[in-house]
Amino acid sequence: MKSKIAIIDYGMGNTFSIQSALKNVGLESVITFKEMEIINSKAIILPGVGAFPKAMEKIKKKKIDKIILQANRDNKMIIGICLGMQLLFEKSYENVTTKGLGLLKGKVVNFNNDNKIKKFNVGWNKINLNFKNKDQNLKKLDKKYMYFIHSYQVIVNEKNIETSTSKFDSVTFTSSVKKKNIIGYQFHPEKSSKNGLLIYKSIKKLFSS
Amino acid sequence: MNLRIIPKLDIKNENLVKGVNLEGLRSLGNPKKFAEIYYQEGADELIYHDVVASLYERNSAPELIKKTSSNIFLPMLVGGGINNLKEVERVLRSGADRIFINTAAIDNHKFIDEIIKFFGASTLVVSIEVIKKRELFYCRKDFGREQTSLELSDWCKKIQDKGVAEIMVTSIDQEGTGKGFDLNIVKILKKIIDIPYILNGGFSELKHFGEVLDIDKPSAFAISSVFHYNYLKKISDKKNYSDGNFVFLNQKSGYNNFKPLSIRKIKKFLNKKFSAQFKD
Known part of the structure; x- marks a missing residue:
């Protein structure tokens, strides 16, 4: 039986768009929060949308965190998108300090702590590839625009996982990461028009090779 | 400078509609067809607004959103009648990536806090529809049908204090007229708020952008009539509308005031004149 990609459904994510993008490139997926479906998947996608503490609470309550950690030990592909990428890190300061999955070293912080008005990055920003740390999926996408919607950014502890950076106001932040089987995109490839779809096409290639 | 150009599609019973001053809605056809064209032309985002949902107290059309988002890979901002978390x-x-609320936010300010708590602030846009009365702007509910005593600048301050990420402001007086954006609204927003805003209502000519950008920089312009009519003109040669208000569409009289203008042309202009940056 051909296994599917599991899109983790913690009840808040924009799961339908991710599934549509996967379908568009010919990849089968299942939107799920069931243990067995996640264990039997060929890859795991952690989607975005929602607040960090709520998402972690739901994941922990159903012990999905344990399954994800095991999947990582099994070298299964794990892709985090937007909030999903942030969940991969050790901790976040969104609303309250919350522990993340800890698959990657670093933390999630607000764009600006000093200013009273919260800053949101909503819109299209260029991604500037870091050619030392390659993500095959981003090949040909240097300086291309992707769609971002977030008010928190990750601060990575290991610089060699940062595959691209982007600029918002005067802040340069990490817009994508990769460490072996773990991939993270702060932007939404499934909402980033044709360039975003190229990423999903490339993901498909990873499975057929 | 980053700017977004957002086609706004007003929906009534699964049809794309367009009116003037939010009234006299004409059916123009299947919204999905329009959305597909805007996607191809390089729209930065799409707005779907179920314009009767709030009045009938029934929900927006998730089926239509699904049909659209299944092969259009763009950010979608959706609203109309959303008044509880389940519906969000x-x-x-x-x-949809984001939702917008108007009536429910005015009726119950706490609803704003709830959405922010459960879905994160970046998921929410508060929409404000205002009408001018003796040099002041008052907010209306139910797609312009119900007047409130809430004044634009007071409401904006309150929304900003709650930590809302972005707002959308529609001038009912200008909406659908093609007479340009209401510059007094822009002046008020510049003075009152620091959060980004989508400006809506009145666009028909390129010079209207300059009038606004000389005063302040919105995060996005929402545009309806020009794009819808431009597309209708394009397909009108074939003279076979499969849906919509045929009498109105065949007369073409309703939209002769609007010169055809595509998203591409607009972006080229804004890039050259104001060095605005766009994805394509």
Whole structure:
């Protein structure tokens, strides 16, 4: 039986768009929060949308965190998108300090702590590839625009996982990461028009090779 | 400078509609066809607004959002009649990235806090529809049908204090007229708020952008009539509308005031004249 990609459904994510993008490139997926479906998947996608503490609470309550950690030990592909990428890190300061999955070293912080008005990055920003740390999926996408919607950014502890950076106001932040089987995109490839779809096409290639 | 150009599609019973001053809605056809064209032409985002949902107290059309978002890979901002968290979730699960609320936010300010708590602030846009009365702007509910005593600048301050990420402001007086954006609204927003805003209502000519950008920089312009009519003119040669208000569409009299203008042309202009940056 051909296994599917599991899109983790913690009840808040924009799961339908991710599934549509996967379908568009010919990849089968299942939107799920069931243990067995996640264990039997060929890859795991952690989607975005929602607040960090709520998402972690739901994941922990159903012990999905344990399954994800095991999947990582099994070298299964794990892709985090937007909030999903942030969940991969050790901790976040969104609303309250919350522990993340800890698959990657670093933390999630607000764009600006000093200013009273919260800053949101909503819109299209260029991604500037870091050619030392390659993500095959981003090949040909240097300086291309992707769609971002977030008010928190990750601060990575290991610089060699940062595959691209982007600029918002005067802040340069990490817009994508990769460490072996773990991939993270702060932007939404499934909402980033044709360039975003190229990423999903490339993901498909990873499975057929 | 980053700017977004957002086609706004007003929906009534699964049809794309367009009116003037939010009234006299004419059916123009299948919204999905229009959305597909805007996607191809390089729209930065799409707005779907179920314009009767709030009045009938029934929900937006998640099925239509699903149909659209299943092959249009663009950010989608969806609103109309959303008044509880379950409904927010349903719309987001249908493929919308963000939702906007107007009536429910005015009726129950706490609803704003709830959405921010459960879905994160970046998921929410508060929409404000104002009408001018003796040099002041008052907010209206139910797609312009119900007047309130809430004044634009007071409401903006309150929304900003709650930590809302972005607002959308529609001038009912200008909406659908093609007479340009209401510059007094822009002046008020510049003075009152620091959060980004989508400006809506009145656009028909390129010079209208300059009038606004000389005063302040919105994060996005929402545009309806020009794009819808431009597309209708394009397909009118074939003279076979499959849906919509045929009498109105065949007369073409309703939209002769609007010169055809595409998203591409607009972006080229804004890039050259104001060095605005766009994805394509």
